[in-house]
Amino acid sequence: MSGRSVTESLARDFGLTAEEYGRVLAIIGRTPTLTELGVFSVMWSEHCSYKSSRVHLKTLPTSAPWVIHGPGENAGVVAIGDGLAAVFKMESHNHPSFIEPYQGAATGVGGILRDVFTMGARPVANLNALRFGSPDHPATRRIVDGVVRGIGGYGNCVGVPTVGGEINFHPAYNGNPLVNAMTVGIAPKDRIFLSAAAGIGNPVVYVGSKTGRDGIHGATMASAEFAADAEEKRPTVQVGDPFTEKLLIEACLELMATDAIVAIQDMGAAGLTSSSVEMAGKGGVGIELDLDAVPQREAGMSAYEMMLSESQERMLMVLRSDREALAQAIFAKWELDFSVIGRLTGTGRLVVRQAGRVEADIPLAPLAEQAPLYRRPTAPPPAAPPLGDVPDPIGLAEALLQLIGCPDLCSRAWVWDQYDATVGGQTVKRPGQADAAVVRVEGTRRALALTTDCTPRYCAADPRTGAAQAVAEAWRNITAVGGRPLAITDNMNFGNPEKPEIMGQFAEAVAGIAEACRALDFPVVSGNVSLYNETQGRAVLPTPAIGGLGVLDEAAQAVGIGLGAGLDLLLIGDTTGWLGQSLWLREITGREAGPPPPVCLEAERRAGDFVRAAILGGGVAACHDLSDGGLLVCLAEMALAGDTGLRLAAPPDDLPAHAFWFGEDQARYVLAVADGQILIDRAQAAGVPVRRLGRTGGSDLTLPDGVAISLASLRTRHERFFPSWMDPAGG
Amino acid sequence: MRAGIVIFPGTNRERDMAIALRRSTGHAPRMIWHRETELLDLDLVVLPGGFSHGDYLRCGAMAAHSPAMSAVKKFAARGGYVLGVCNGFQILTEAGLLPGALLRNASLRFLAGDCHLRVERSDTAFTGHYQRGEVFRAVMAHGDGNFFADDATLDRLEGDGLVAFRYATPSGEVSEAANRNGSARHIAGIFSPNRRVLGLMPHPENFVDPLLGGEDGKPLFDSLAALAA
Numbered sequence: 013m014s015g016r017s018v019t020e021s022l023a024r025d026f027g028l029t030a031e032e033y034g035r036v037l038a039i040i041g042r043t044p045t046l047t048e049l050g051v052f053s054v055m056w057s058e059h060c061s062y063k064s065s066r067v068h069l070k071t072l073p074t075s076a077p078w079v080i081h082g083p084g085e086n087a088g089v090v091a092i093g094d095g096l097a098a099v100f101k102m103e104s105h106n107h108p109s110f111i112e113p114y115q116g117a118a119t120g121v122g123g124i125l126r127d128v129f130t131m132g133a134r135p136v137a138n139l140n141a142l143r144f145g146s147p148d149h150p151a152t153r154r155i156v157d158g159v160v161r162g163i164g165g166y167g168n169c170v171g172v173p174t175v176g177g178e179i180n181f182h183p184a185y186n187g188n189p190l191v192n193a194m195t196v197g198i199a200p201k202d203r204i205f206l207s208a209a210a211g212i213g214n215p216v217v218y219v220g221s222k223t224g225r226d227g228i229h230g231a232t233m234a235s236a237e238f239a240a241d242a243e244e245k246r247p248t249v250q251v252g253d254p255f256t257e258k259l260l261i262e263a264c265l266e267l268m269a270t271d272a273i274v275a276i277q278d279m280g281a282a283g284l285t286s287s288s289v290e291m292a293g294k295g296g297v298g299i300e301l302d303l304d305a306v307p308q309r310e311a312g313m314s315a316y317e318m319m320l321s322e323s324q325e326r327m328l329m330v331l332r333s334d335r336e337a338l339a340q341a342i343f344a345k346w347e348l349d350f351s352v353i354g355r356l357t358g359t360g361r362l363v364v365r366q367a368g369r370v371e372a373d374i375p376l377a378p379l380a381e382q383a384p385l386y387r388r389p390t391a392p393p394p395a396a397p398p399l400g401d402v403p404d405p406i407g408l409a410e411a412l413l414q415l416i417g418c419p420d421l422c423s424r425a426w427v428w429d430q431y432d433a434t435v436g437g438q439t440v441k442r443p444g445q446a447d448a449a450v451v452r453v454e455g456t457r458r459a460l461a462l463t464t465d466c467t468p469r470y471c472a473a474d475p476r477t478g479a480a481q482a483v484a485e486a487w488r489n490i491t492a493v494g495g496r497p498l499a500i501t502d503n504m505n506f507g508n509p510e511k512p513e514i515m516g517q518f519a520e521a522v523a524g525i526a527e528a529c530r531a532l533d534f535p536v537v538s539g540n541v542s543l544y545n546e547t548q549g550r551a552v553l554p555t556p557a558i559g560g561l562g563v564l565d566e567a568a569q570a571v572g573i574g575l576g577a578g579l580d581l582l583l584i585g586d587t588t589g590w591l592g593q594s595l596w597l598r599e600i601t602g603r604e605a606g607p608p609p610p611v612c613l614e615a616e617r618r619a620g621d622f623v624r625a626a627i628l629g630g631g632v633a634a635c636h637d638l639s640d641g642g643l644l645v646c647l648a649e650m651a652l653a654g655d656t657g658l659r660l661a662a663p664p665d666d667l668p669a670h671a672f673w674f675g676e677d678q679a680r681y682v683l684a685v686a687d688g689q690i691l692i693d694r695a696q697a698a699g700v701p702v703r704r705l706g707r708t709g710g711s712d713l714t715l716p717d718g719v720a721i722s723l724a725s726l727r728t729r730h731e732r733f734f735p736s737w738m739d740p741a742g743g
Numbered sequence: 744m745r746a747g748i749v750i751f752p753g754t755n756r757e758r759d760m761a762i763a764l765r766r767s768t769g770h771a772p773r774m775i776w777h778r779e780t781e782l783l784d785l786d787l788v789v790l791p792g793g794f795s796h797g798d799y800l801r802c803g804a805m806a807a808h809s810p811a812m813s814a815v816k817k818f819a820a821r822g823g824y825v826l827g828v829c830n831g832f833q834i835l836t837e838a839g840l841l842p843g844a845l846l847r848n849a850s851l852r853f854l855a856g857d858c859h860l861r862v863e864r865s866d867t868a869f870t871g872h873y874q875r876g877e878v879f880r881a882v883m884a885h886g887d888g889n890f891f892a893d894d895a896t897l898d899r900l901e902g903d904g905l906v907a908f909r910y911a912t913p914s915g916e917v918s919e920a921a922n923r924n925g926s927a928r929h930i931a932g933i934f935s936p937n938r939r940v941l942g943l944m945p946h947p948e949n950f951v952d953p954l955l956g957g958e959d960g961k962p963l964f965d966s967l968a969a970l971a972a
Contacts, residue, residue, distance in 0.1 A: 165853075168853060169755075253797070258794070425856075429856045430854070433856075435792075437948065
């Protein structure tokens with residue numbers, strides 16, 4: 013490879029356009045070396061430069077009094093009280109997970125963990141938002157198996173609990189699964205570590221695993237569509253080592269307790285290139301690297317290969333020059349490589365040497381400032397035609413049994429049972445117990461409420477409404493456990509941005525997120541964009557996955573979804589019987605049609621603020637927000653979670669029964685309370701729609717017409733899909 | 744009661760264990776790095792869960808040869824109390840302090856979530872605050888928890904009353920369905936012949952707080968806390 017001469021044709025192979033290559037020539041003032049071309053091509057890739065998305069992302073609200081660091085750092089940082097901060101971000105690992113599901117997912121978890129502990133935070137929770145192809149597609153089982161094993165294999169070993177997430181299936185993901193991993197960490201809020209290098213002459217230190225030839229040009233791969241030969245890209249996928257990551261976490265946190273670190277950055281996409289360029293660039297200094305000092309796994313690596321390697325579990329730090337020995341001792345204790353590989357300079361240039369030869373000499377300011385930025389053409393998404401009346405073909409009971417067992421609504425226990433959700437000893441609400449995971453902040457009475465949300469079929473029908481709904485649902489899920497929503501991280505998964513209809517989806521989705529975040533005081537503090545999620549020209553559903561974080565001042569006030577006996581069931585929020593894009597419509601009538609349910613952010617806020625106050629005031633035994641499947645599915649989930657039946661009162665007579673019970677109107681919650689009348693009076697006084705639904709007790713879910721469905725039969729249907737699909741032998 | 748927790752590279756449940764010990768004993772345990780060998784001041788040494796050395800060899804095999812484990816062997820030989828949970832149990836078998844081995848789960852998948860354990864005897868330092876036959880809930884989180892030993896060893900363990908816990912249903916029935924990892928004779932935990940070394944796969948330390956799922960595991964730590972120093 014190092015022998016190849018640099019031409020415009022090679023630049024195109026590296027993903028640069030002719031115009032972009034022209035800019036490289038102008039900046040360098042000569043034909044670039046192969047290493048220099050590699051540096052430009054990865055730094056200007058979609059993955060690293062956000063060249064198609066930046067103009068839109070700038071419109072997102074990113075500030076609030078509790079926001080300490082918004083987008084632009086390795087992760088977002090918000091104050092949570094007690095002098096502490098939560099550090100969090102969600103990031104995609106879609107392309108690698110399709111090529112090699114286990115390692116793709118595992119290294120996705122590893123990468124997002126590093127983004128968080130890089131900032132000085134101990135990781136305390138992982139979540140993941142997963143979208144897979146149709147269960148009928150021949151590749152889906154293998155991908156689900158590999159991704160779930162990969163997430164578990166990494167997260168379980170590294171000792172960070174996997175506490176939540178979501179899984180959807182849709183044929184649009186047949187050739188492009190989405191694996192979005194989120195990590196949340198806790199740090200003292202005045203001890204946040206940033207990446208801007210400073211102090212000319214200070215040592216640049218490499219720690220962690222050795223560099224090998226894995227993942228070279230991974231960032232470029234993640235910036236292009238797949239053709240039919242996608243599997244041949246396997247050598248661009250990295251291999252994870254969670255044990256080394258665990259050591260790296262402990263060593264970095266130990267070093268961070270001292271005053272040795274000036275700046276620190278993990279080596280993620282584009283490895284040594286992006287970490288050194290970003291650290292020096294942000295600090296406005298130059299950097300010299302001596303590649304001979306880089307710990308290497310194999311002999312004979314070229315400068316190009318070392319600069320572009322995406323070997324995992326590596327960090328780059330700038331240390332105070334008088335603290336080198338102290339730092340070295342800590343890394344020796346943890347048996348990790350530690351090597352001074354360069355110094356900061358005042359030249360403003362990245363200079364890379366190998367065996368005494370200068371392999372790259374690039375001015376950093378133009379590399380950043382002249383990075384391409386595109387306002388790509390957008391085509392407005394077509395409006396979905398109205399749905400019209402849809403008669404009920406099968407009745408409530410049969411529809412409930414089908415819905416509760418369908419792949420998008422069935423029990424995820426088979427998946428959760430492979431994830432350690434309790435390590436760390438702070439998990440208050442585990443997956444399936446509540447709308448958001450609840451993790452206590454060690455040493456305090458507080459807890460974090462964490463969730464990931466997106467309903468891609470809504471986004472496909474109307475990207476703006478669908479994206480706003482994703483934000484609203486995250487806000488609602490945090491509210492439903494009693495949490496105060498603080499901020500989100502957004503993981504934008506879309507197709508090829510060079511197609512106007514895809515860019516139109518993206519622009520509309522960003523607008524929807526911005527609207528919802530403003531209305532709900534729920535700013536975006538970190539995020540990630542994954543474009544080119546297409547295989548053979550077919551794009552995924554637009555999937556703006558939202559990771560939400562909230563806080564409870566008293567962990568003990570958190571409520572779950574499980575019902576107890578002898579309680580009144582109340583519905584909060586307005587029901588119009590919206591069946592457009594509902595799961596009932598898809599699963600029972602086989603149609604994905606109509607516009608998605610409208611999102612009224614004022615109603616969302618009013619209902620949510622009321623519910624949160626009720627929970628924190630005491631007396632709410634259980635709470636569940638309404639989402640996929642609507643009211644009857646929500647009630648069935650609450651009954652199953654608490655192993656307690658319920659009897660339903662008659663629905664309103666101005667709506668078809670199936671629309672009332674399965675419609676997916678937003679801004680709604682079901683509460684279980686000891687005395688319904690008190691809360692009804694309060695809701696009415698607050699102008700919040702409220703309706704009595706029934707009473708809990710027994711071991712059946714009894715419909716208004718007296719038809720009883722046993723919880724045992726519901727549970728059988730609910731729990732059947734994953735084990736019978738994934739482990740058909742019953743193993 | 745003075746407790747210490749040994750930390751190997753890759754150990755990850757030391758914080759959980761420290762919380763449980765502090766809750767029952769009233770003071771923080773000493774954290775012992777795997778290169779340390781000084782255990783003289785302790786009454787109890789705990790080997791917590793995790794993936795020591797990544798478990799890239801057999802689980803616990805590398806940790807069993809650490810300097811700290813040489814000291815733990817001497818400590819046990821002097822009659823000191825040793826508790827190994829999950830990876831700690833695996834290390835105890837690899838170090839020869841307990842018989843048998845922990846194989847890959849029968850399902851060949853990592854298993855997490857709640858399980859129920861039946862207490863086989865309550866006249867030990869570890870189980871004094873339980874009743875014999877009592878069932879308590881614990882979480883499991885392991886890929887290799889399938890206890891195996893040859894029949895003669897299993898017969899001896901049972902005959903000598905060295906089975907500490909068995910996987911059971913919530914009502915105390917020992918059944919295949921409750922034995923998710925496929926352990927021989929449903930064994931979840933065993934004692935050394937002097938009943939001063941206990942190894943078990945599930946995590947009692949994760950249930951010591953009503954807020955975090957209950958206090959089912961607390962009697963084990965209360966029993967240890969009640970030991971005279």
